[in-house]
Amino acid sequence: MPKESKKTETPTPETEEEALGTLEALSADRRKKRDVLREAGIDPYPTRFDRTATAGALHAEHDGLDADVRTGQIAKMAGRLTSLRGHGKLVFVTLSDVTGSIQLLIQESNRSDQAAKVLEALDLGDWIGAEGEVITSRRGELSLDVTELWLLSKSLRPLPDKWHGLTDTDARYRQREVDLLANPESRKVFDIRFKAIAALRALMQEEDFVEVETPILQPQAGGALARPFFTHGNALDIELSLRIAPELYLKRLVVGGYERVFEIARNFRNEGVDTRHSPEFTALEAYRAFGDYNDGMDLVERMVVEAAKASTGKLTFTIGERELDLTPSWPRRQLLDWVEELVGQRLHPNDPVEKVRGVCKEFDVDFLPEWGSGKLIFEIYDTILLPTITNPVFVCGFPVEVSPLARHTAEDPTLADRFELCIDAKEFANGYSELNIPEEQVERFSGEAAAAAKGDEEAHPADLAFVRALEFGLPPTSGIGLGVDRLIMLLSEVEAIRDVILFPMMRPEATH
RNA sequence: GCGCCUCUAGCUCAAUGGCAGAGCAACGGACUCUUAAUCCGCAGGUUUCGGGUUCGAAUCCCGAGGGGCGCACCA
Numbered sequence: 001m002p003k004e005s006k007k008t009e010t011p012t013p014e015t016e017e018e019a020l021g022t023l024e025a026l027s028a029d030r031r032k033k034r035d036v037l038r039e040a041g042i043d044p045y046p047t048r049f050d051r052t053a054t055a056g057a058l059h060a061e062h063d064g065l066d067a068d069v070r071t072g073q074i075a076k077m078a079g080r081l082t083s084l085r086g087h088g089k090l091v092f093v094t095l096s097d098v099t100g101s102i103q104l105l106i107q108e109s110n111r112s113d114q115a116a117k118v119l120e121a122l123d124l125g126d127w128i129g130a131e132g133e134v135i136t137s138r139r140g141e142l143s144l145d146v147t148e149l150w151l152l153s154k155s156l157r158p159l160p161d162k163w164h165g166l167t168d169t170d171a172r173y174r175q176r177e178v179d180l181l182a183n184p185e186s187r188k189v190f191d192i193r194f195k196a197i198a199a200l201r202a203l204m205q206e207e208d209f210v211e212v213e214t215p216i217l218q219p220q221a222g223g224a225l226a227r228p229f230f231t232h233g234n235a236l237d238i239e240l241s242l243r244i245a246p247e248l249y250l251k252r253l254v255v256g257g258y259e260r261v262f263e264i265a266r267n268f269r270n271e272g273v274d275t276r277h278s279p280e281f282t283a284l285e286a287y288r289a290f291g292d293y294n295d296g297m298d299l300v301e302r303m304v305v306e307a308a309k310a311s312t313g314k315l316t317f318t319i320g321e322r323e324l325d326l327t328p329s330w331p332r333r334q335l336l337d338w339v340e341e342l343v344g345q346r347l348h349p350n351d352p353v354e355k356v357r358g359v360c361k362e363f364d365v366d367f368l369p370e371w372g373s374g375k376l377i378f379e380i381y382d383t384i385l386l387p388t389i390t391n392p393v394f395v396c397g398f399p400v401e402v403s404p405l406a407r408h409t410a411e412d413p414t415l416a417d418r419f420e421l422c423i424d425a426k427e428f429a430n431g432y433s434e435l436n437i438p439e440e441q442v443e444r445f446s447g448e449a450a451a452a453a454k455g456d457e458e459a460h461p462a463d464l465a466f467v468r469a470l471e472f473g474l475p476p477t478s479g480i481g482l483g484v485d486r487l488i489m490l491l492s493e494v495e496a497i498r499d500v501i502l503f504p505m506m507r508p509e510a511t512h
Numbered sequence: 513g514c515g516c517c518u519c520u521a522g523c524u525c526a527a528u529g530g531c532a533g534a535g536c537a538a539c540g541g542a543c544u545c546u547u548a549a550u551c552c553g554c555a556g557g558u559u560u561c562g563g564g565u566u567c568g569a570a571u572c573c574c575g576a577g578g579g580g581c582g583c584a585c586c587a
Contacts, residue, residue, distance in 0.1 A: 022556060023522050026538055068545095083547070090544035107544065124537070138545045161523040161536050163548050168523090170579045182523085226586070271586050272513095281587075366584090420587095427587055458586085483587060507578070 026158045033121040034154045040117055044151045049129045052076045056099025058134060059142060067140035070133060075144060077102065078129045078152060080181060081122055083162060091119060095130060095144075103143040104130050115149035124162070125155030125181075173504050186499075189492040192311040193500055196491055197264065197484065199310030200284055200303055207299070209260040209286055214249035216242060216266065222466065223247030223405070225458040226269040229279075242268035247405065247479065250287050251434060252469040254477050262286035264484065275496045276426060279505050282484040287434070291478030293417045296431035297394050300421055300480050301328050304392070304428070304487060312491050319493050322390055324424055330392040332419070338395065339380055342388075349374035349399040349414035356380075370454045374399025374414065389422045404444040404460045406432035421482075428487060431480035438470040 034044045053075035062071065079097035086092075089108035094101050106119060110132075122128065129150035137143050160166040165183040172179040172186065179186045204211065219238065221228035223245030233240045246265040253261045264284050273279060284303070288295060308315055308326055315326040340346045343359050349372070356376040360367050365383050367376055377399055385395075398418040400408050406416035418432035435441050445462035452459035488500040498504040 025556075026522060029538070085546050085549055086543085087546065087549080088543040090546080092546045092549085094547075103547070105545075109544080137547095139547080141545090141547075143545095158522045158537060163536065164524040166523070168519090168579085170519095171523095173579090224587085267587090269586070272584080274583095274586090275581085277586060283587085430587080481587090486587075509578090 023157075027156050030123050030154060030156045030158075033123065034151070034156075037117065037121045037151060042114065042117060042151070044121075044154055046150065046152060049078050049150065049152055050076065051078045051129065053134075054099040055079065055095070055097050055102040058102060059100060062134060062136075062142050065136045065140075065142065067136050068138050069136045070145075071135060073134040074131065075134050076129065076131045077144060078127070080155075081124060081126045081128050082159075082181075084122065084124060092143075093122075093128075093130075095128060103137065103141050104132070104146050105135070105137060105143040106146045106149070110145055110147055112148055115146060118149040118151050121151060123155060123158075125157070125159040127152040127155075169498075170506075173498055174506055174509060176502050189488070189494060189500055190502065192492045193488045196307040196311035196488060199307045200482075200484075201264070202310075203303060203306045204262050204284075204286065207260065209262045209288070210258055212250070212253060212258065212261050212263055214243075214246045214253075214263060214265070216268075218243050220461050220463060221245075222461055222463045223249075224267075224269075225402075225404075225460055227271055227457055229268050229270045244269050245283065245481065246285050247481070248463055248466045250285055251474055251477065251479070252466065254287050254289055255469045255472050255474050259289040259475075260287070273505070275498075276486065276489075278485065278497045278501055280501070281497070284482045284484055285480065287477055287479045289475040289477050292433040292476065293396075293419055293431055293478055296433075296478040296480040297332060297419055297421075299478075300429045300431060300482060301330055301392075303482060304421075307487060308491055317490055317493050319424060319490065320495060322424060324490065325391050326423075330394060330421075332394040332396055335377070335381060335385075335395050335397045336415075338385055339377060342385055343380065347373070347377050347380070349377060349401060370451065370456065372401050374401025378402045386422055386427070387425045389425055392421060392423045392428075394419045394421055400444075401447075403432065404448055405435055405441075407435045407437075408440075423490060426486055427483070428490075429480060429482040431478065434474060434477040434479045436470060436474035436477060438467055441467055441470055 037044045055077070058075065077095060077097065079095040081093055082096045082101065083094035084091065091106040093104040093106060095104050106115065111119070129152050130144055130146050131148040132144040132146040135143055135145045160178065160182045166172055166179050180190070201211065217231070217233065217240045219240060221241035221244045224247065226244040228241040228244050231240050231242065243265070244267055246263050250261055250263060262284060264282060266280060267283055268280055270279060271277065286299065305315065305326060305328055317324045336346070336348065343363060345359065347356055347359060351373045353373050353376070356373045357367065360376055360380060363380065363384055365380050367379055381395070396419045397409065397415050398420070400406070400414050400416050403416040403418050406418045409415045409417050416432055420427050421429035435444070445460065448459040449462055485497050485500050489495070489497060492500060494500060
């Protein structure tokens with residue numbers, strides 16, 4: 001037989017013995033243990049298990065007991081076997097469930113015959129069920145004195161190192177399930193994530209916002225300035241974009257009479273991947289009739305503070321070397337005032353473009369020739385002002401030129417009633433008094449079309465269905481968008497957006 | 513897209529041009545209070561892949577692939 005073709009065959013018993021310790025052998029060994037149970041008439045994949053207690057509940061009830069105490073309470077528990085320490089006739093096992101972990105104490109003198117057989121077949125990582133009396137060990141650890149033991153499902157693959165866990169970032173992202181079961185810190189990040197999102201929902205409901213769902217597949221992606229993903233709809237034979245923001249549809253719902261709506265929206269932007277950007281990310285957008293952008297700031301501040309308290313119980317965070325304090329209330333500063341402090345002269349969207357370009361050159365801010373003064377000022381904000389920000393601050397009053405969907409201020413038609421919430425040198429939220437004057441919206445879209453004609457790939461496309469909706473009347477409305485992933489990064493004190501996304505976008509795997 | 517770094521046993525890491533190693537996990541054994549248990553024994557490798565230089569390559573060179581970081585774009 002040619003040597004090359006041997007690889008693809010399933011391993012024969014001989015090769016298993018030869019290669020004891022390889023992945024195939026480790027897996028074969030676990031399979032064999034499972035099959036031994038089957039032969040003994042024990043089902044290694046029972047269809048259900050009725051547990052009577054969780055680790056968390058038992059700890060809550062019994063922590064603080066003296067050592068060597070028997071409670072008389074019988075509990076049935078289920079979870080993953082995460083540690084096993086044998087002492088001959090006595091075996092200690094750590095069983096981990098969703099609430100925490102508890103020690104199983106398995107004594108030869110107390111366990112059933114079936115429990116003995118199951119114990120013999122166990123490996124790290126197996127799902128198990130156990131029944132026994134709740135006791136404390138001689139060292140005082142709360143334990144189950146096991147009489148019955150069940151295998152609930154076998155892990156046919158070995159777990160990562162119990163002490164170091166899984167550190168390879170590639171493997172952690174691609175096999176998040178392994179990351180979660182092996183690395184408690186990783187699990188903690190996602191616990192924070194989903195608690196924070198639940199808290200945001202609760203707050204929005206308390207404020208009488210209705211949670212809605214708007215299209216992800218859209219004939220034309222709008223509501224933000226970004227490059228979309230495209231796909232094809234077979235039924236209608238049309239090109240579709242994945243949404244870059246839910247904004248336009250949410251405002252149409254306000255036109256329709258939903259005075260307070262929000263959506264926790266997965267958005268898709270066909271752009272770069274780095275520590276703070278993911279092509280697929282989550283934003284919470286909310287729209288409230290009869291409010292303006294000041295109401296938006298109030299709301300955002302409450303959202304972030306509530307999410308922080310609910311998920312972590314604190315308001316101060318350490319990311320790398322940076323200390324951040326979210327204690328309200330946060331300063332609200334005018335963009336133009338702040339820029340003036342930084343560059344030493346007053347800039348305004350009405351200024352001749354040459355003047356603003358001069359400042360850009362002086363401060364090494366890159367720009368494109370087609371940009372107007374408003375966009376240039378925004379760029380100065382983005383590249384030299386934003387990086388100086390640590391604690392939360394609302395930056396207010398952005399140029400209309402970079403805010404095609406926002407109302408201009410009462411005093412100045414070149415500035416928008418718009419804010420951005422900045423924390424730790426990143427934009428966390430954006431909000432404004434919504435532009436609700438149809439003719440003006442049409443004008444803004446024309447301006448964007450002109451930019452697109454000059455080659456701006458991220459110009460906002462004119463959305464005539466949206467304009468038609470505005471013609472039915474959008475009440476004065478306050479809109480906000482909060483970057484949920486970035487909020488979670490802050491709350492869980494991690495530096496990479498991929499650490500807060502369960503399954504971040506990766507190149508397909510070559511092998512499994 | 514460009515630059516830099518990285519890839520060794522299932523996992524975590526050594527070996528800097530000279531016999532591919534350790535810890536954990538596994539396997540065999542001892543042990544009724546451990547908790548990164550301990551002790552004895554045993555096994556586990558196409559050093560990501562493909563070329564090249566060399567008496568000799570995990571190591572140096574070229575190319576490919578995966579991943580990370582920085583820049584650019586963006587929130």
